[in-house]
Amino acid sequence: MANDLAEAGARRKRSGGRAGNAARRGTAVMEQMPWRIPLNHDRPTEPLPPEGVEAIHDGAMRILEEIGIEFLNEEALGLFREAGCRVEGTNVRMGRDWVMEMVRRAPHEFTITPRNPDRTLPIGGKAILFGNVSSPPNYWDMETGRKVPGTRAHCANLFRLTQHFNCIHFAGGYPVEPVDIHASVRHLDVLFDKLMITDKVAHAYALGKERIEDAMEMVRIAGNLSEEEFRATPRMYTNINSTSPLKHDQPMIDGCLRMIRRGQAVVVTPFTLAGAMAPVTMAGAVALSIAEALSAIALFQWVAPGCPCVIGTFTSNVDMKSGAPAFGTPEYMRATQMTGQMARFYGLPMRASGVCAANVPDGQAMWETSNSLWSAVQSGTNMVYHAAGWLEGGLIASPEKFVMDCEVLQMIQRYMEPAVWDTGPDSIALEAIREVGAGGHYFGIPHTQDRYATAFYQPIVSDWRNYEAWEIAGGVWTQERAHRLFKEIVGSFEEPPMDAGAREALADFVARRKREGGAPTDF
C-alpha cells in the first residue's frame, strides 16, 4: 500500500507536504515536523471553581501580608522599603493592593528574539513552547549504561539535539552540568557552545553578577546587537527558583534585577514540594508557590514597570515512603492545572515542566512524562521546561529520553493543528463514502491520495510495524531506537550559520573573560 500511495503521490507531483520536503532535503536523518509555534486552543482543564481560585489567592495574599517572605538581598530590601512594604530584618511583608497593582503592570504577552530572528518566540496567550532539560548534574545513555557526571561533550551533544528538533523552541539552562569545566569559567564555555550550536532563544543562570552580565554580553555579541538594540526587546531569559519555603536568595534576585534593567525576561519558579518544603495539601503548596512567585514579580514590576515576567510552577509531592520527590503524579497534574487557573487570574504567562521520577528511559519514564506534559497542555502553560531529556527527578539528562520525549512533543504539536478536527464538506467526505460504498476500501481513491502525505502524524522513533516485521528488523526496543537516532543526529549535525565577525568577537570575549579569571567561585 505504501508503495502504491507513494507512486500515486509522485504521479500527482505534489510539491508540498513532508514527503516532498524530505526528498528535497535529501540528507535528512529522519522526518520531523517543521518549526512552528503551536497554539493551544483547548479550553483549559480547571478543577477549581471560582471560589477555589479566590481561596488560593486569599491564602497567597495572607502569606504575603501576615507571614512575609525572606529576601536575602540587600538591594531588594531597600527597594521594598522604598515601595512602602514592611521590612523587618530580611522579612518583607506586603499588602495585597500593592502586590496586585504591581502584578497588573506585567505584560500578558511578550516576545523573545534570539540571534536568529526566525526563531522569535511569543510568550503568553495561546502559544505553548518547549525547551530542553536543564541543570542535571549527571548523564546517562545506553552506551554508557550508568549514571556519570556530565561533561562539556555531553552538554554539547544535548545542545545538538536541542537545535536539531524543531519541536524544541528554546534552549534552557545547561542540559547537563559539565563538571569537567572549572566553575569559574563554565558559564563562558557552555554559553559559547550554546550560542554556536543553537540559534534558539537562550537562557542564562542568575548565579552571581559576573555570570549573568557575561551571559547578557555574550547574547548581545552573538546577535550582533548594539546595547540599545539589546535593550529594545527581550533577547534572552533567566529562570529563578525561590528557596521554599518563603525565601529568595541573593544571586537569583540580583540576576533578575540585572536582567530586567536591561529589558530581558525573567521566569520565577518556586519549587514547592508538598510534604517537604510545602504543605502536604496541594492547595497549600500552590498558595505558597504563588506567594513566593508574586513577591518577586511585584518587586521586578516596581523596579521596571512592564518588564516581561513569567510565573512558573514546580509544585509536586514527595514519595512518602522514600522522601524522594515524585513527578507526573495525579497531585502534580492537578497542582499544575490549579496554577494555570491562578496564572490566568493574575494575567501572567505561565511555565510548567515535562518531568518524571524514573531513572531510565522506560515505561515509567514515559507515563510520568506524558502525565506532566499533558497537564502542561491542560493548564494553558506557555513555556514547558525540561520538556525533553529529563530523568531521575532532574538529576540525570539522557539523550535517549530526549529523542523519546520529542516524539511526544511532536504529537502534542500535531494535536494542536485545527486541520485534525476540520469538519468542512471535504473532511466529512460524504462523496468519498458514497464512492467506496459498503465493504470497499479507501486506499486508492483520490480523496485519500490527495491527502495521504499530510493526513496523519508521522513518527520519528515509534515503530508502527507489526510484531513480525519489527522482529525481523532486530526486535529493537524504543530506548535503543532512540539511542541510534541520537547517534545519527549528532553524527550528521551541522551548526546553524553565524556571522563570522560575531563568532570572532564572541571567542575574543570568552578569552578575555577567562584571562580575567571568570566568575568568583566562593559562594
Next chain:
Amino acid sequence: MANDLAEAGARRKRSGGRAGNAARRGTAVMEQMPWRIPLNHDRPTEPLPPEGVEAIHDGAMRILEEIGIEFLNEEALGLFREAGCRVEGTNVRMGRDWVMEMVRRAPHEFTITPRNPDRTLPIGGKAILFGNVSSPPNYWDMETGRKVPGTRAHCANLFRLTQHFNCIHFAGGYPVEPVDIHASVRHLDVLFDKLMITDKVAHAYALGKERIEDAMEMVRIAGNLSEEEFRATPRMYTNINSTSPLKHDQPMIDGCLRMIRRGQAVVVTPFTLAGAMAPVTMAGAVALSIAEALSAIALFQWVAPGCPCVIGTFTSNVDMKSGAPAFGTPEYMRATQMTGQMARFYGLPMRASGVCAANVPDGQAMWETSNSLWSAVQSGTNMVYHAAGWLEGGLIASPEKFVMDCEVLQMIQRYMEPAVWDTGPDSIALEAIREVGAGGHYFGIPHTQDRYATAFYQPIVSDWRNYEAWEIAGGVWTQERAHRLFKEIVGSFEEPPMDAGAREALADFVARRKREGGAPTDF
C-alpha cells in the same frame, strides 16, 4: 523520614488510610487503591464548535438517508421494513427523524449488576470505568520473550489480573484467545473460568446464537438468578463491531437482538480506520462511525424501546508507510474527543479504549497508551475497553503491560478525587505555613502527620527511589518489575467466593453443552 512518619502515624493510632488497610490485610502482595467508581468532573475537551457537531451529525444522517448501511441479517431487514425504512436487498436507508426518535429512546444511564452485587456498575453520566484487554490472538511476556498463540492458562492468568486490580471494573472479552481449546466449546470453558476467577461485570461475544445464549445462561446460573431476575436489569453486556465501511454482519446483530430481548446491554463500536476502512479525514471517519453505530442502536431501540445501549469509538488512522493501524496518535485523540461530543449530542453513554501500536511494553507502549487513556478522560468516556494489557494494535496481550497500565489507571482514578484540589482552610494551610516559617520543613508537623498516609498517590510498580538506591536494588526496569508483580499476583491469587450450588450448576451446564457439541464452527 518514612520511619519517622510511620511511627508518628502509629502513635496517632489512625485506623483509616491505605497503610492501615494494608496492615490489616497482612498478606497483600502490594498496596493498591480500593474499588471505587471514579467520577470524571472535568469539563470535556471539545475541539468542535457547535457547527462542527452539526456537520458531523448531518454527515452521519446523510450517510443513513442517502447511502444506507448493509445489514447481513434477515431478521434485521424485516424489522427495518416493519419500521418503515427503505430496504433494498441488504441495503437499509433510514430517515433522520426516525433514527433520532429511536436514539432518544435509549437511556442516558443504566447499571449492570454482576454476580457480586458490590461490583454493580453505573454506565453513563460522570462515571468512567476500565476493562481488561480483549480478544488478542497472541500472548507475550518477559519469560516467554516472544509472541506465542494464546492458551487457556494465559487467559486464566489475565483474568486473575482482571480480578485482582480494583481499578479494573469490568471483565471484557477473552483477554487472550485460548486457541488450545476447540472453537466449538471455547466459549464454555473461558466463560466458566471468567465466572469463577472474577466476580465483575462480564462480557459475552455475539458470535452465533448458541454462544450468546450459552453465555446468558451461564451468567444467570452464576448469579443464582431466575429468568425473571436475569431479565429485570442488565447483568452483562456484549460489544459488537460493524464491518466498516457501512456493514453489519449476521452474528453480531443476531447476538445483540438476543441480548436486548432479555434486557442485557449492548455496546456498538465501529472500527473506522481512517485511510483504510474510512475516509482519510478524521471528521469523515467519525461521521462514518456514528452512522454505523446509530443504525444498529436505532434498530435495537425499535425492537426493545429503552434497552441499554452504548456508542463506541474505535476511530484511528493507518500508518501511511506500512499500512498498519496506529493508535494513541494525535488524530486518534481528537477523533475520540469528537466522538465524545457526538455521544453527548445523542445522549448516549460512550465507550473508548486504551490502545497502542507498540510490540513490547516499553516507552512507546506507554506514551501511546497514555495518549489514548487521557483522550478517554478528555472525551467524557464511560467505558474504557482494553484499558490494561494491550500491545501490537490488539494482536498481543501482555501481563507486564497489564500491570503497567494499571498504574496509569490508578493515577487517573486518583486524579478524579476532589480531595486533590480541595481549597478549604485546612488545605490552604495558612497556619502550617506560619508555623514552619521560612527555611523550615514540613515533614514533622501535625498538619503533615495527620494527612501523610492518604495525601498522595502511592504507586504499585513505579520506582521512585533515586538512581543509587534503584541500582543497589538491582537496577530493574519497569517491564521487569511488572513481570515480578504479575508472578506474585497470580501466585497468591484467591478466587472470589461463590455459592457452591451455583458453581455446581455452572459446571453441569458446561458439561451438558459440551456433550451436545457446543456451538457450530462452520461460520
